[in-house]
Amino acid sequence: MDVCGVSNFNVFPCVNDPYLTQYLFVAVFVLVAVLFPLVPLALVRVLAPRKPSPTKNATYECGLVSKGDSWIQFRAGYYLYALVYVIFAVETIFLYPWAVAFGGLSFGAFVAMMVFVLLLVEGLVYAWAKGALDWK
């Protein structure tokens, strides 16, 4: 196991790699971002009154008593949007590197990517024509 020795100038002493330093910093950022909301929540434990009662802890439904379980089955309509979304998200990961490299690419390379996009647009048009994108 590496031993962290505070000897060099890097911020994370055992990492000499600027790349990893960056991501370790991001990791610290995540930790801080997670801890940040936890502190006031801990404070709330101390400061806030705690007087639970059956009525207070009941499910809120504008005063009516809740009937049946709320973990119910949902319509397939939502599922379809998620599916189309996944397809287009995957398309994005191909588009992004291409877009970054775009400045140095030839016209042919552009056409190649447009073919890729058009094929997916075809799917979109199909879904559109079939009414899969309509909210019913």
Next chain:
Amino acid sequence: MTIVFLTLSAITVLGALLAVTLRNLVHCLLALVLFFMGIAGHFFLLKADFLGAVQILIYIGAVAVLILFAIMLTRNISGTEGGRGSLGGAWWLGVGIATTLAGAMCVFVRRSDLVSKLPYGATEEGVVKEIGKLLVTDWVVPLEIMAVLLTAALIGAVVIALEEEKKR
């Protein structure tokens, strides 16, 4: 680095284990997301930052949502109906298959010389640019096949979902 690697691995394995053992489907999903995050962390650690971000965007942002909607389509989300947990009776079979697959993968990864063949390392110019260039030059045919595949998936999904809608 070892410490970071071990922590990440622990998170990943924990997420995977919870995902298969918890009874409540939504809890399983959340455990799966934890697992995805662990994998993303591993990608970042391996200097594949683009892949790491893609892992977050696709798996946590999209696939998890897809699974979520799929879960919301089912009944018995809380796993209280029916006797068995999500592991089921034949769990040993699953473990066997998983171990075999993992073993095979280890063997082939160790044997292959892919790593040495890689044309691009973590260059200063950026891996992303390199990927973009290669996508539309050397790998243009796979790219278009990919597009066809995705389109087929999209159309297929629409067809199936519309059939389902009609039935209900």
Next chain:
Amino acid sequence: MDAIYKLIQHYAPKIPDLLALALAVLLPIAIVMGVFLTVFALLTWVERKALGRIQNRRGPNRVGPVGLFQPVADGLKLLTKEDIVPAAADKVVHFLAPVLTVVPAFMVLAVVPVAKGFVPVDLNIGVLFALAVSTGSVLALFMAGWASRNKFSLLGAMRSVAQVVSYEVPMVMAAVVILMAAGTLSSVGIVEAQRGLAGWFVFKPWGLVAFVIFQLCAMAEVARTPFDLPEAESEIVAGYHTEYSGFKFALFQMGEYVAAITMGGITVTMFLGGYLGPGSDLPKIGWLVSAGWFFAKLGIIVVINIWARGTWPRVRVDQLLGFAWKLLLPLALVNIVAMAIWHFASNKLVGWGASAVVLAVAIVALVKINTGQTFEKRSYRFIS
């Protein structure tokens, strides 16, 4: 970070190394989080004041001068409020959800360059990182709605997931043209690519269209009016945070507002030239001027947000989803082509005109297609 570490070593050599290290890492985080939290507190006040003006009332005016300390009062009040967890709720997930709502909002901050030479971390994949991380909020919202085990909450959560997912697509597609122009994913690189007279991407036809798409999507992503269906008061109470009270509720508000601000920061970075502006390159005070420019531009975005909230009615679900899939997404794709025309044109002026024409035609056509549908005449049945 290294710079801070060196500074600390230089000015206070007696500080133990480990402490200096911790400071060097935590200071930038503390600075950005502190600054953006202040902006958040101010924003709640500005928003309530501005909405008050729009609705012909005064807004908060009791606490401090012109009600300026209202956010502090709100915070203190919410801290001392009882934290009610419904008996039916899934306790663990119910607790985790508000915490996780805040995290993605803050994580985006990690890559936003707020001043010249000041960005917490200049990742190679900066913008992609921001877009990827911000999707994480979807799950937190769903967790909140689902764990409450309340019908309103779950409905709100499902709505919000469908909405965020739908608007994510045109958003990332709109960003593609910026990458094509800048040739990098790094947020600092994108800002630097916008140097020069009228160099901001928003001043190009494709940039303007992308900016509008991106801004609308950003508003929809953080569920601000007119896209606030997940918390449509008149339909489903408060949506996914119906069952939250006290500081957990505050965390949801904070997550939403900070996300709105940070997405605004990304918008400024990508389209409005980030920290660039006259005087941002001055040798000594450049960082201050550039920070001023950044926050001034952020202010414009914030004002757009508030103005939209005060003046537009909430859209319907079918309109909401149709708008994303049938108008914004195709437009974003056409925009890529327009950008390519601009890029490949022999003459810059020709490219400018051609891409503008293509976009105008596309917009007109798409609007025509989308508004072509007519609704059946409303029929009423009377039950005697």
